[in-house]
Amino acid sequence: MNRSLFTVLTFVRINTKRFFRDRLALFFSVVFPLIFLFVFGSLNGGGGDISFKVAVINQSSSEFSKTFSTQLKDSKVLKVNSEVTTLDVAKDKMVKSEIDAAIVLPAGFGDIASGKDYPSGQVQVIYTQNNQQSASALTSILGDQFKSVNSKFVNTDMPFTVKGEQLNEKSLSSFDYTFAGLLGFSIIGMGIFGPINVFPELKKMGILRRLSTTPLKVWQYFLSTMIGQAFIGLISMAIMFIVAITVFHLNMVGNWFELAVLLILGITTILGIGLALGGWAKNERQVAPLANIITFPMMFLSGTFFPRFLMPEWLQTVSSFLPLTPIIDAIRLIVTEGKHLIDILPQLGLIGIWMVIIYVIAFRVFRWE
Amino acid sequence: MNMIEVKNLKKKYGDMQAVDGVSFHVKKGEIFGILGPNGAGKTTTLEMMETLRPIDSGTVIIDGIDVAKDPQAIKYKIGVQPQSPAFQDKTKLKEVIEMFAAAYGEKVDAMKFLRDVELEDKANSYYESLSGGQKQRLSITTALVHGPKVFFLDEPTTGLDPQARRHLWDLIRGVRDRGISVIMTTHYMDEAEVLCDRIAVMDNGKIVATDTPENLIKQLLGRGFKKPQEVHQANLEDVFIDLTGKDLKGDN
Numbered sequence: 001m002n003r004s005l006f007t008v009l010t011f012v013r014i015n016t017k018r019f020f021r022d023r024l025a026l027f028f029s030v031v032f033p034l035i036f037l038f039v040f041g042s043l044n045g046g047g048g049d050i051s052f053k054v055a056v057i058n059q060s061s062s063e064f065s066k067t068f069s070t071q072l073k074d075s076k077v078l079k080v081n082s083e084v085t086t087l088d089v090a091k092d093k094m095v096k097s098e099i100d101a102a103i104v105l106p107a108g109f110g111d112i113a114s115g116k117d118y119p120s121g122q123v124q125v126i127y128t129q130n131n132q133q134s135a136s137a138l139t140s141i142l143g144d145q146f147k148s149v150n151s152k153f154v155n156t157d158m159p160f161t162v163k164g165e166q167l168n169e170k171s172l173s174s175f176d177y178t179f180a181g182l183l184g185f186s187i188i189g190m191g192i193f194g195p196i197n198v199f200p201e202l203k204k205m206g207i208l209r210r211l212s213t214t215p216l217k218v219w220q221y222f223l224s225t226m227i228g229q230a231f232i233g234l235i236s237m238a239i240m241f242i243v244a245i246t247v248f249h250l251n252m253v254g255n256w257f258e259l260a261v262l263l264i265l266g267i268t269t270i271l272g273i274g275l276a277l278g279g280w281a282k283n284e285r286q287v288a289p290l291a292n293i294i295t296f297p298m299m300f301l302s303g304t305f306f307p308r309f310l311m312p313e314w315l316q317t318v319s320s321f322l323p324l325t326p327i328i329d330a331i332r333l334i335v336t337e338g339k340h341l342i343d344i345l346p347q348l349g350l351i352g353i354w355m356v357i358i359y360v361i362a363f364r365v366f367r368w369e
Numbered sequence: 370m371n372m373i374e375v376k377n378l379k380k381k382y383g384d385m386q387a388v389d390g391v392s393f394h395v396k397k398g399e400i401f402g403i404l405g406p407n408g409a410g411k412t413t414t415l416e417m418m419e420t421l422r423p424i425d426s427g428t429v430i431i432d433g434i435d436v437a438k439d440p441q442a443i444k445y446k447i448g449v450q451p452q453s454p455a456f457q458d459k460t461k462l463k464e465v466i467e468m469f470a471a472a473y474g475e476k477v478d479a480m481k482f483l484r485d486v487e488l489e490d491k492a493n494s495y496y497e498s499l500s501g502g503q504k505q506r507l508s509i510t511t512a513l514v515h516g517p518k519v520f521f522l523d524e525p526t527t528g529l530d531p532q533a534r535r536h537l538w539d540l541i542r543g544v545r546d547r548g549i550s551v552i553m554t555t556h557y558m559d560e561a562e563v564l565c566d567r568i569a570v571m572d573n574g575k576i577v578a579t580d581t582p583e584n585l586i587k588q589l590l591g592r593g594f595k596k597p598q599e600v601h602q603a604n605l606e607d608v609f610i611d612l613t614g615k616d617l618k619g620d621n
Binding site: 003004006007010011014017018021022202205206207209210211212213214215216 | 419420421441444445447449451453454455456457459460464467468469471472473474476495515
């Protein structure tokens with residue numbers, strides 16, 4: 001075997017073993033991103049369907065209103081807060097935005113009026129100023145329900161009707177969207193926060209200095225770190241995918257192999273930033289402010305925690321050139337849209353350009369002590 | 370034949386001339402000690418020879434190779450034991466050996482090198498579980514994985530107890546007897562006296578004397594020097610060793 005390669009692979013083998021012995025490192029690269037995954041996954045309500053938080057206040061004693069309020073509770077679209085039973089409590093919760101609206105079934109709702117043989121009544125949807133959109137959506141949902149109820153009691157002829165038809169099962173749920181960002185966050189965590197903590201420590205102990213008395217070259221050291229980190233990163237992300245698919249019903253439509261290739265590229269590119277920072281810094285104090293300046297804009301502008309399309313146009317343009325942006329975009333395109341590597345060449349090109357820039361800098365600023 | 374040839378070596382830090390025209394040579398298979406107070410320039414001299422610091426002027430030739438011209442080739446010729454040796458934690462001793470051998474592109478039998486320094490039963494222990502003396506021994510054997518011709522040690526016995534020091538001396542003599550040239554610095558004069566074949570005394574960046582320990586002592590006596598007090602045939606360290614034995618203690 002080629003001697004240089006033997007050197008690199010021996011370092012990969014021993015340092016990877018060492019990683020799995022280090023509980024703290026394991027926590028930060030495997031458990032920590034999972035915690036974020038659970039937090040954001042739960043925030044997005046699991047499947048990511050739109051739902052309204054409502055209170056149902058039944059002031060009527062009729063049989064129909066009892067059945068109707070039970071049906072509301074079983075509805076997928078409504079999340080009924082069963083603790084709220086009076087309008088005053090509901091108002092208080094609306095002010096605090098804990099519920100979107102209150103559905104009031106007034107006294108006499110569902111009673112059979114004299115001279116008729118079917119029940120009738122009017123439901124009130126009560127909402128605050130900030131919730132007009134939810135309320136109008138809610139009103140039309142209830143309207144639809146009544147329409148089908150009405151048709152059972154009174155035979156009406158409806159010349160014009162509307163019917164929604166689901167076309168594309170693969171459209172983005174909000175969790176699908178968030179998940180790519182979470183992977184981006186995990187890549188930053190491993191690629192930047194790992195090396196900037198490890199390298200200054202190795203320098204302080206004189207461990208890198210000792211290595212520098214051997215013929216070991218910087219590129220061998222970098223390459224061994226890249227291979228090791230890519231390996232560990234893939235394992236960590238595989239676990240994230242397993243959780244996302246089983247718990248949060250992530251809909252992965254792309255090709256796993258192409259995704260792995262992209263993730264390796266992404267991990268090694270971002271790792272270069274960590275290698276540059278950690279390799280340059282003489283101690284922890286020197287590296288922390290610079291790392292924050294570089295990391296935080298990427299964390300917030302590259303679409304990690306919230307989608308970039310929410311930003312003003314100019315900021316979208318600027319942030320599209322950050323190194324993490326094409327990585328997250330490309331992950332999203334593969335995972336949620338089933339795109340192939342050939343389709344995401346613009347993103348791959350941008351990642352490639354950043355990789356060259358980052359590693360040229362990393363090699364130039366690296367210091368063994 | 371001289372293994373090392375140092376001529377008029379100089380190094381300046383800012384306004385301070387840390388090393389000011391140092392010249393000496395080291396033969397094959399001898400222990401050469403560099404003595405001197407802190408700040409005399411010992412470590413800087415060593416670091417220039419070890420390729421760790423750029424040389425301002427002068428030359429260092431090791432085994433016929435100029436350090437300044439071909440540092441990469443020098444790295445295969447030398448083994449370096451830094452002042453406070455450290456390796457990364459959570460690494461087994463045999464892995465430390467394998468890693469350093471790999472840095473030279475070599476695959477070695479790690480157990481053989483651990484046996485050389487009586488650490489074979491610690492092969493699967495992590496580095497951080499070793500005692501100070503054990504760390505020094507591991508560091509020595511690690512510096513020799515690639516079969517260097519020159520071995521540098523910077524204050525190897527600082528902080529060790531007398532038993533561990535004596536054990537380390539035996540190891541260093543063993544290295545010399547394999548034909549390796551050893552260059553070491555120390556602050557302990559007794560150590561230099563029993564261990565070094567020749568010594569150089571440095572002060573203010575210059576070498577003020579080079580000779581065997583005996584000759585240097587003879588020269589001083591020849592100038593009419595007398596110790597102000599009666600010389601005992603034994604000192605406190607002899608008492609200590611007599612009372613506690615020569616064997617390594619505990620986990621040293």
